[in-house]
Amino acid sequence: MTRLLRPALAIIVALLAGCVVAPYPSAYPTTVSTPPSFDRSWDAALGAAADAGVQVTSADRASGRITGTKAGAAVSIELRQQADNSLRVSFSAPDSKEANPTLNERWLNAYNRRMGR
Numbered sequence: 001m002t003r004l005l006r007p008a009l010a011i012i013v014a015l016l017a018g019c020v021v022a023p024y025p026s027a028y029p030t031t032v033s034t035p036p037s038f039d040r041s042w043d044a045a046l047g048a049a050a051d052a053g054v055q056v057t058s059a060d061r062a063s064g065r066i067t068g069t070k071a072g073a074a075v076s077i078e079l080r081q082q083a084d085n086s087l088r089v090s091f092s093a094p095d096s097k098e099a100n101p102t103l104n105e106r107w108l109n110a111y112n113r114r115m116g117r
Contacts, residue, residue, distance in 0.1 A: 036115060038064075038079065041087050045077050048110035052103060070096060070103055077107075 042061055049056055049068060054075050056068040064079035073096040080088045089111070096103040 036087060038081065038087060041079055041089060041115070044111055044114035045079060045089060047114050048107050049075070049077060051110035051114075052107040054103075054107070071098070073097065073103070075103070 042064075045066060046056065046059060049066060052070070054068045054070045056066060058065070058067045060066075064081075066077040068075045070093065073093050075091075075093045075096075077092075078088075078090045080090075082088055091104055091107050091111075093103045093107075098106070101109070
């Protein structure tokens with residue numbers, strides 16, 4: 001009986017030695033970007049308007065609309081919450097005569113700077 005027990009034990013040990021469990025893979029670092037809050041974007045839009053020299057005449061946070069003038073040109077800034085929880089910010093000054101950089105570019109640069117971009 002012991003003649004069969006030794007080879008059987010050797011086979012069992014060999015089989016168990018072949019069962020190696022790989023370590024659990026470590027998680028890769030991920031970056032989760034959250035959309036900016038409405039309040040932060042609103043404050044940045046108002047501040048950027050002042051930085052660009054826009055004279056704000058109306059700022060209605062509830063509707064997300066800022067209006068003003070710059071050198072006689074009407075300016076409007078709108079903040080809209082999108083369905084995917086992102087925020088759409090638009091700037092319009094169609095009658096502005098500023099060039100190199102345009103009023104739109106000056107406002108956008110100021111807005112991005114205030115948003116930390």
